[in-house]
Amino acid sequence: MSAGIQERADQASIIVGLLGVVAILASLVWLVQTRTPATESIATLGAVASVVALVVALIQIFKIRSVSEETRNRVRANLSIAEVSRGIRFAEEVQSYIHNKEYQLAGLRLNDLRQIVVRAAESDTSREVSTEEEIQDLLQELGVGILSVRRVAADQRRSFDGDSFSQTVDAASELLIKLENKLTFDRL
Amino acid sequence: MTTASIDWHSIVDRLIKKTQEETALWNATSVSDQYKLRLSDATIVLDKSSNPTQVWFRIEILNSQGVTIAGEQPEIFDELYNKLSDLFSMIEDKKLRMSETVRSIMKDLESDTVVGKKQPYDDDDKLPF
Numbered sequence: 001m002s003a004g005i006q007e008r009a010d011q012a013s014i015i016v017g018l019l020g021v022v023a024i025l026a027s028l029v030w031l032v033q034t035r036t037p038a039t040e041s042i043a044t045l046g047a048v049a050s051v052v053a054l055v056v057a058l059i060q061i062f063k064i065r066s067v068s069e070e071t072r073n074r075v076r077a078n079l080s081i082a083e084v085s086r087g088i089r090f091a092e093e094v095q096s097y098i099h100n101k102e103y104q105l106a107g108l109r110l111n112d113l114r115q116i117v118v119r120a121a122e123s124d125t126s127r128e129v130s131t132e133e134e135i136q137d138l139l140q141e142l143g144v145g146i147l148s149v150r151r152v153a154a155d156q157r158r159s160f161d162g163d164s165f166s167q168t169v170d171a172a173s174e175l176l177i178k179l180e181n182k183l184t185f186d187r188l
Numbered sequence: 189m190t191t192a193s194i195d196w197h198s199i200v201d202r203l204i205k206k207t208q209e210e211t212a213l214w215n216a217t218s219v220s221d222q223y224k225l226r227l228s229d230a231t232i233v234l235d236k237s238s239n240p241t242q243v244w245f246r247i248e249i250l251n252s253q254g255v256t257i258a259g260e261q262p263e264i265f266d267e268l269y270n271k272l273s274d275l276f277s278m279i280e281d282k283k284l285r286m287s288e289t290v291r292s293i294m295k296d297l298e299s300d301t302v303v304g305k306k307q308p309y310d311d312d313d314k315l316p317f
Binding site: 114118121136137139140141142143144145146147148149151152154155158159160161162164165 | 217218219220221222224226231233235237248250252253254255256
């Protein structure tokens with residue numbers, strides 16, 4: 001669709017350009033026939049040329065905007081898949097850190113995972129694999145999880161329910177796997 | 189993180205009121221001595237940490253993205269400290285049914301009836317020697 005807009009913008013530029021040349025030539029002929037003074041003729045021709053140039057410039061700006069938007073969308077889509085995959089890996093790392101009682105590292109990775117879930121939540125695709133409410137719940141649980149892990153990191157005498165915590169990380173992982181599958185399928 | 193604009197006293201007072209009325213449903217988190225309260229667009233986390241000589245209470249607010257946007261850990265002589273301590277005790281009481289259990293213990297101990305149950309294997313007559 002965007003390519004079509006760009007093609008039409010190019011065609012419009014050419015047509016406006018040609019019309020501009022015709023308009024300038026016509027103005028020139030008219031100015032000669034009416035024996036208009038040279039300074040006035042130059043001003044008139046300049047004004048016509050300026051209007052034509054302005055229209056062509058506006059068409060080109062419109063075209064560039066559509067190109068940059070398309071490029072941005074493509075980059076965003078590619079980033080999403082890459083980020084989602086990274087998020088799945090982060091979830092695995094969190095589980096591993098928790099298993100090894102490396103709570104400080106688990107907290108850092110959990111925050112990375114939360115940020116990816118935030119990004120995922122902003123994408124329209126996430127609505128196709130989960131509900132907004134589920135994602136909101138998950139984000140809250142991840143936030144609480146970060147606080148919990150930090151507390152245990154600060155004081156390892158406190159007991160930590162790894163199973164309950166794993167459920168949250170698993171839920172995040174499950175969401176991202178679904179999202180990754182959806183994004184990959186959409187690209188095919 | 190700026191917490192200057194947050195009226196912690198007002199928030200904690202309301203939390204105490206709602207917890208007392210049992211209209212605030214707190215849940216335990218993955219770590220001991222930590223409770224969370226899920227609100228429509230935020231979560232409040234109340235945490236108690238200690239060392240052999242001191243106990244601290246910390247309250248934190250998470251936004252809809254799970255980011256901690258504000259937190260407060262009052263000093264021991266602060267009025268807020270006492271309020272958080274009361275709130276924490278109240279939550280634990282509700283979660284662990286402490287008051288009910290203590291009342292039940294007192295009732296049993298004040299009665300004239302025999303308390304405790306004899307286990308079947310305590311019966312000496314059944315011993316083979």
